Amino acid sequence: MSEVSSFASSRGKVAFDTTFGQDGAMNKIVLEHYPVSKLPEELRQGFEASATVKVVVEEENRTDASLFTYPGFAKFSDKQPPAMTIEEALENVRRSRESDRPSVTTEEAVARIRMLRDEWDDE
Structure with missing residues (x-):
């Protein structure tokens, strides 16, 4: 499930998209048109201060809780x-081929399916 919203920024409108897993936990955040000037210093490197970027945040090595819904x-x-x-x-x-399972021709298979189908029509 994904929810999209937006908020106003000094640089314009920023789209904010969150994705939720089956367990209801947020597992991805996407910010589009996010101002570089608002990023932490170590993430600003290589970008112009006036640029906008797409920021994607995902948890690493997240264990999917839906696997544990069914213990097996x-x-x-x-x-x-x-x-x-x-x-x-x-x-x-x-x-x-050596396991002695008889091979069935297409005609034999069709005849068997028709016979089974006709059993239902008789009832």
Whole structure:
């Protein structure tokens, strides 16, 4: 959810946008057309005093509280499993084909779906 408001500045109108996470906590603030002269000294470096800038403030390493809404989700890692090599992918295909699962043709699949659909029409 995002809320946009504005306020008057000595340099004109400043747009103020806040973004809230699912837990209702503010997790991002965006100030557009913000006067450089109002920034702290260490942030003014490299800008002209009369310029305006866009300021984005986000918390680093923020733990998303929505993960903990359902306790079982907290144990899952954000890390992705390593990508498979082409050899591993081909081996998985080979094992799948050898697992004695019968293959179904398109016609067989369509006939089965129609049969299941027609069961509902009979009721």
